[in-house]
Amino acid sequence: MDKIRELGLKGAEKMAKVFGKKKVVVVGDGRVGSSAVFALFQQSWINEVGVIDVVLPGHKDENGEWVKGFNAMHNVEGDALDMNDGASFLNGNGRVEGCDYSICDDADAVVITSGAPQKPGQTRLELLGANASIVAGVCKQLKSHLNDHCVVIVVSNPCDVLAWVAYKTLGIDSKRVIGSGCVLDSSRLKQEIGDDLGIDYRSVNATIIGEHGDSEVAAYSASHSTKTYLLLHLFTQLIDSTIMETQ
Numbered sequence: 001m002d003k004i005r006e007l008g009l010k011g012a013e014k015m016a017k018v019f020g021k022k023k024v025v026v027v028g029d030g031r032v033g034s035s036a037v038f039a040l041f042q043q044s045w046i047n048e049v050g051v052i053d054v055v056l057p058g059h060k061d062e063n064g065e066w067v068k069g070f071n072a073m074h075n076v077e078g079d080a081l082d083m084n085d086g087a088s089f090l091n092g093n094g095r096v097e098g099c100d101y102s103i104c105d106d107a108d109a110v111v112i113t114s115g116a117p118q119k120p121g122q123t124r125l126e127l128l129g130a131n132a133s134i135v136a137g138v139c140k141q142l143k144s145h146l147n148d149h150c151v152v153i154v155v156s157n158p159c160d161v162l163a164w165v166a167y168k169t170l171g172i173d174s175k176r177v178i179g180s181g182c183v184l185d186s187s188r189l190k191q192e193i194g195d196d197l198g199i200d201y202r203s204v205n206a207t208i209i210g211e212h213g214d215s216e217v218a219a220y221s222a223s224h225s226t227k228t229y230l231l232l233h234l235f236t237q238l239i240d241s242t243i244m245e246t247q
């Protein structure tokens, strides 16, 4: 931290100068995974983004008929090529590579987004049955390619429970397995408050705590913004209480 202060740099610049360029691999190239790859690809502190998806072998059905395997890696390779083709229009300076788990050998972080998303009316916890085996399967393949410093971030839902599944399957220090938790929900809350108050969401500091799911809680009492008096008004209306903290 002292070194960061000394350098007096900001955000991504700090990361690159202090920690060097980073490599992140995303597992699961669906809607969440491909968006993550695109966002990571544009960061100046990242020089390599890897992406992996499922390759299911073919098998014989109960009638002995051959059922062709599903190779989502074909899409991944195409996505990686498309992204590299567009690199000259973006701020980043990295490469995207679609590959197998060997790409994780020198990764700094692996982000797991593989698994089924919610259907209408379904809770995140109801995804557990399907997604626990997918995440455990991903981690079994990842295990032999995980270096000593790589951090694993679990986004697949229910992410808090699946972070535990990943931790148990990988058998590494719990500090290296992180669930994405309520980061998205907190960001949504900032957007909502910003929109309601007519201020930029970046001026709002608000957090959702608890499990990323139906039991999560908005920590209104710990929220504040550059226009605290407006928040006071909003919270009085919303929860009939006053905002405790000011900036």
Ligand SMILES: NC(=O)c1ccc[n+]([C@@H]2O[C@H](COP(=O)([O-])OP(=O)(O)OC[C@H]3O[C@@H](n4cnc5c(N)ncnc54)[C@H](O)[C@@H]3O)[C@@H](O)[C@H]2O)c1
Residues within 6 Å of the ligand: 027, 028, 029, 030, 031, 032, 033, 052, 053, 054, 055, 072, 113, 114, 115, 116, 117, 118, 127, 131, 134, 137, 138, 154, 155, 156, 157, 158, 159, 180, 181, 184, 185, 212
């Ligand atoms: N934590 C959060 O804040 C948050 C937010 C949004 C979505 N999610 C979760 O992220 C997950 C992905 O959502 P999505 O909308 O991208 O779904 P999607 O169906 O678009 O993509 C899922 C991808 O996972 C791949 N996949 C399936 N099994 C795999 C395996 N064994 N190995 C590698 N890849 C595999 C699929 O081929 C597909 O490309 C869901 O579980 C969803 O609930 C979490």
